[in-house]
Amino acid sequence: MPQGTMITSICKFNDNITMLPDQVFQICNAIALVGWLILIILPRWYAADKFIIGIIITLFALVYTWLLFTGFNLKDISAFGCLEGVMQLFHDPVMVTAGWVHYLAFDLLAGLFIRQNAQKHGISHWLVIPCLLLTFMFGPAGLLLYVLARWIITKCYFADNF
Helix, strand or coil: CCCCCCCCCCEECCCCCEECHHHHHHHHHHHHHHHHHHHHHCCCCCCHHHHHHHHHHHHHHHHHHHHHHHHCCHHHHHHHHCHHHHHHHCCCHHHHHHHHHHHHHHHHHHHHHHHHHHHHCCCCHHHHHHHHHHHHHHCHHHHHHHHHHHHHHHCCCCCCCC
């Protein structure tokens, strides 16, 4: 979007409370950062899993669902069947924000898996930190790095996941 362009889409809670997609985006980014800091700095905190899933990811699920209900028209469901249709959906700032919140939630869930799985296999947290940072920035690439590192360390590609 060109600089100085005003986002005209709004996300409505009700008739009295509205937020711009950019506000939702900024708030969710800040909340996701808290989750990532917990995974990286407090890997053995006893309540980390409960906090990350029970609060952060659940909040993202609520925000995502709210954005879908406010920004998605059921008649556009067929748009998911082709790349061009999905690209059309992402011309709407509300739908782009929904997609971003979706990424935040699932990348954080992948980070939680990496942290838990590394602990299960006795992999040093110092070796896990680069995987978490890469997952934070590039999602599946960080998960791939972790799976490869786990394979090298455990000498077993199909190591137990849970």
